[in-house]
Structure formats: structure tokens, C-alpha cells
Amino acid sequence: MVSTPKAPKAPDPTQTAAAQTATNVDTAIANAGLSHTNQYTPDGSLEYKVSGYQTMTDQNGKTYKLPTYSAFQTYSPENQAIYDQTQQTQLGLARLANDQTAKVSGILGTNVDLSAGNVDKYVNDHWRSGFDNQWNRDQASLEQSLADKGIAMGSAAYDNAMRDFSTRKQAASDQYLGDMYSNAQNSILTERNQPLNEISALMSGSQVHQPNYVNTPTTQLPTVDQAGLINENFNQKMGLYNQQLAQSNAAMGGLFGLGGSLLGGWAMKSDRRLKQDISRVGTLDNGLPVYAFRYKDGGPMQIGLMSDDVREIHPDAVFEHADGFDRVNYERAVG
Incomplete structure (x- = not known):
């Protein structure tokens, strides 16, 4: 009999989801690091530093440690002096405005x-x-x-x-x-x-002006579709399995179809030298390979054995014909 291929094991959804989550977290951490670009200009600098960590636990109980960043802006010495002076001026205006409110208290009540x-x-x-x-x-x-x-x-x-x-x-x-x-x-x-x-x-005029941060270019690493790769690998294995199963079924059908004409007699032209377009499609339980092939002198695709393979396992099932090419007794060969 022709050996039947084994179907691949389907991926575990929980493990697949965990693998995808781990990939997403790693990509997010990498993107965060790439996006926090320190800036240094004549007017000052802007630096990003890791200021702590936060944890995240997925549905499977796995914990991830995620870094958190803080931005630190520093003025140049000249800009710092201007900033300090401006703050003093604005503070003075605020105090003056507070003093003037006493003059308008009566206006608001009228x-x-x-x-x-x-x-x-x-x-x-x-x-x-x-x-x-x-x-x-x-x-x-x-x-x-x-x-x-x-x-x-x-x-x-x-x-x-x-x-x-x-x-x-x-x-x-x-x-x-x-x-x-x-x-x-x-x-x-x-x-x-x-x-x-x-x-x-x-x-x-006394409002405090917030620092203006420069928009930095961000570099984004694409997230690897880990779940897709796992499923795609499974689908490829399933495709190969289905192909092998089809070939196995074809081989079995071909061999069984030969029963009436070949079992008990000698097969015609079982010599490898007489065949072309040879491809292995299965294996018998006794270890003999099964092939699909065409005869060189014409005809459709057929399923059968090669005399040289049979000679190694059942030499008594092989006979050299008068034309110099081998014949195989399938009843003995598959027994």
C-alpha cells in the first residue's frame, strides 16, 4: 500500500496571539527610541531621556516592561538671559494690572x-x-x-x-x-x-510663553505580522500535505487500477530507461517508491514502479525481457 502523509498540526491560537503581542511590543519600543531624537541648536537644546518604566500584562499573563520618556529643554546662555528678563517684565506688568483693578471696581458696579x-x-x-x-x-x-x-x-x-x-x-x-x-x-x-x-x-502681556518644540522626523519600523507568518506557514504545510495526499491517492488508484491486467502477470516495460517525465508520488508499505511517468514512445501519464527499485527488495519479481529491458511482476513486488 502507498504510505499516507500526516497532516500538519494547526497553530495554537493562544501561542500565536502571544507571539504577535511580543512582536508588537518590541516594535513599539524600538519606534519610541527612534522617534525621540535629541536636538541641539544655537538657541538651545531638546533632549529625551528615559525617566521610568511602566508594565503591561497581556491576556496570557505575560508582563512587558515599557520605558517612559521625558523631554528636557535648555536655552543657550543668551536666550536664558533674555527669558529671565522677559519674565521680570511680564511680572511687573501683572503687578501693575493688579494695582489698576482698584480704579475700576466702581465701574463694574455701575x-x-x-x-x-x-x-x-x-x-x-x-x-x-x-x-x-x-x-x-x-x-x-x-x-x-x-x-x-x-x-x-x-x-x-x-x-x-x-x-x-x-x-x-x-x-x-x-x-x-x-x-x-x-x-x-x-x-x-x-x-x-x-x-x-x-x-x-x-x-x-504678563502671560508666560510656553516653549515651542520642533517637530522631529519620526522613523517607524513596520510591525512584523507574526500571526500571519505562523498561519501562512501552516497553510503552506497544509498545501504540501494536500498535494502529497492527492499524489498518494493517485498512486493508490493507479496501482489498484492495474490489478486486473498486471497482477499475476508481467508488466510491460518497467525499465526506467524506457520512461520520461518521472516524478515520485508516494511509497508502498514495503518501501518501494511509486512514480508518475510517461513512456518515451508516447501515451498518457501513468503510475507504476521502477524495475531497478524492485530488484533491490524483490529480485524475484524482476525479469529481463528478450528486448533487453526489465519487466516487473506486480503481485510479487507489492506482496
């Missing part, structure tokens, strides 16, 4: 008055006199123009001209007051907020 009366008062106090002065000059100019034209005061022409002037002045006054109303509101708010804005500006 509501902003944006009522119509207060806004109108603001307009009258700040801009109304300029408006009135301009129109007074325009009225004087108009009166002089009417006098030059011989239009006497109290005449119908004079009264019509002054009436038109008054209408234009009133329209301009309404427009002016409408425009100034919004400006007055903004001005009232600005005057109230000015001390607060000054303190805010002082405080913003």
Missing part, C-alpha cells in the same frame, strides 16, 4: 446708561455745538445773499427763503441726531470699557 435721555445729552455735550455753529454760519450767509439781491426782511420772498432754510436745517438735524445716536452709544461703551481694556492688555 450699569451702563444707554437711555435716550443720556444718549441725547452725550450728543449735545460733544457734537451739537459744532452742528449748530455750521448752520448759523449758513443762515448768516443766506441772509446776506438775500440782502444783496434787494430782498428786504419781512417780504414774502424773504420769508419763503427762510422757511425753506429752516426745513432743510430741521431735516439735517434729524439725520444728524440719528447718526450721532449710534456713535454716542458706542462712545459711552468705549469710555466705560477703556480702563478694563487697559488692564486686560496688561494682563495679556
Whole structure:
């Protein structure tokens, strides 16, 4: 009989997962070390140092020791002096802002008055006199123009001209007051907020500036697909096993198919010299190799033995034909 190949043992999922985890951890540690690149410039330096370790335990109970890093930045002597001086200036601004808060404590406790009366008062106090002065000059100019034209005061022409002037002045006054109303509101708010804005500006100048770290290029090692390699190796073994099993089955089928015509008689042309495309496909239980081959003089692929192999185990099963080539008695050979 032809020997049947043994199927490979399937990989243990737990061991496969553990192998993959170990590979991932090793790769992560290597990547961390490659990514922490120390930097040295004329303005200062940035160094990474291992500052401790943390442990990680996987689902199988295996513990990994992972390094943790800290970044240390050092200024050059000149930059350190500038930094110290800047800090002193900012500290002074912060103290000044704190002193100024006493001046605005009353402002924060008083509501902003944006009522119509207060806004109108603001307009009258700040801009109304300029408006009135301009129109007074325009009225004087108009009166002089009417006098030059011989239009006497109290005449119908004079009264019509002054009436038109008054209408234009009133329209301009309404427009002016409408425009100034919004400006007055903004001005009232600005005057109230000015001390607060000054303190805010002082405080913003006292903020501590954080160091700017340079982005360093990172080198990433690809993670080895350990689980994939294990499974791929298993699949390759399974493929080889299936191939060998198919060859074994083919060999058995071929040999059994020869039974009716060969058992009890002499096989035709069992000499290796008469065959080509020879490949071993299995082994009989008695150790004889089984081959697939074609006869040199033509024909399909066949399964059978080689007379030289049979002669070593069962010499009585081999006979030299008159043509000078061996024949094999399969009944004796496989017995």
C-alpha cells in the first residue's frame, strides 16, 4: 500500500496571539527610541531621556516592561538671559494690572446708561455745538445773499427763503441726531470699557510663553505580522500535505487500477530507461517508491514502479525481457 502523509498540526491560537503581542511590543519600543531624537541648536537644546518604566500584562499573563520618556529643554546662555528678563517684565506688568483693578471696581458696579435721555445729552455735550455753529454760519450767509439781491426782511420772498432754510436745517438735524445716536452709544461703551481694556492688555502681556518644540522626523519600523507568518506557514504545510495526499491517492488508484491486467502477470516495460517525465508520488508499505511517468514512445501519464527499485527488495519479481529491458511482476513486488 502507498504510505499516507500526516497532516500538519494547526497553530495554537493562544501561542500565536502571544507571539504577535511580543512582536508588537518590541516594535513599539524600538519606534519610541527612534522617534525621540535629541536636538541641539544655537538657541538651545531638546533632549529625551528615559525617566521610568511602566508594565503591561497581556491576556496570557505575560508582563512587558515599557520605558517612559521625558523631554528636557535648555536655552543657550543668551536666550536664558533674555527669558529671565522677559519674565521680570511680564511680572511687573501683572503687578501693575493688579494695582489698576482698584480704579475700576466702581465701574463694574455701575450699569451702563444707554437711555435716550443720556444718549441725547452725550450728543449735545460733544457734537451739537459744532452742528449748530455750521448752520448759523449758513443762515448768516443766506441772509446776506438775500440782502444783496434787494430782498428786504419781512417780504414774502424773504420769508419763503427762510422757511425753506429752516426745513432743510430741521431735516439735517434729524439725520444728524440719528447718526450721532449710534456713535454716542458706542462712545459711552468705549469710555466705560477703556480702563478694563487697559488692564486686560496688561494682563495679556504678563502671560508666560510656553516653549515651542520642533517637530522631529519620526522613523517607524513596520510591525512584523507574526500571526500571519505562523498561519501562512501552516497553510503552506497544509498545501504540501494536500498535494502529497492527492499524489498518494493517485498512486493508490493507479496501482489498484492495474490489478486486473498486471497482477499475476508481467508488466510491460518497467525499465526506467524506457520512461520520461518521472516524478515520485508516494511509497508502498514495503518501501518501494511509486512514480508518475510517461513512456518515451508516447501515451498518457501513468503510475507504476521502477524495475531497478524492485530488484533491490524483490529480485524475484524482476525479469529481463528478450528486448533487453526489465519487466516487473506486480503481485510479487507489492506482496
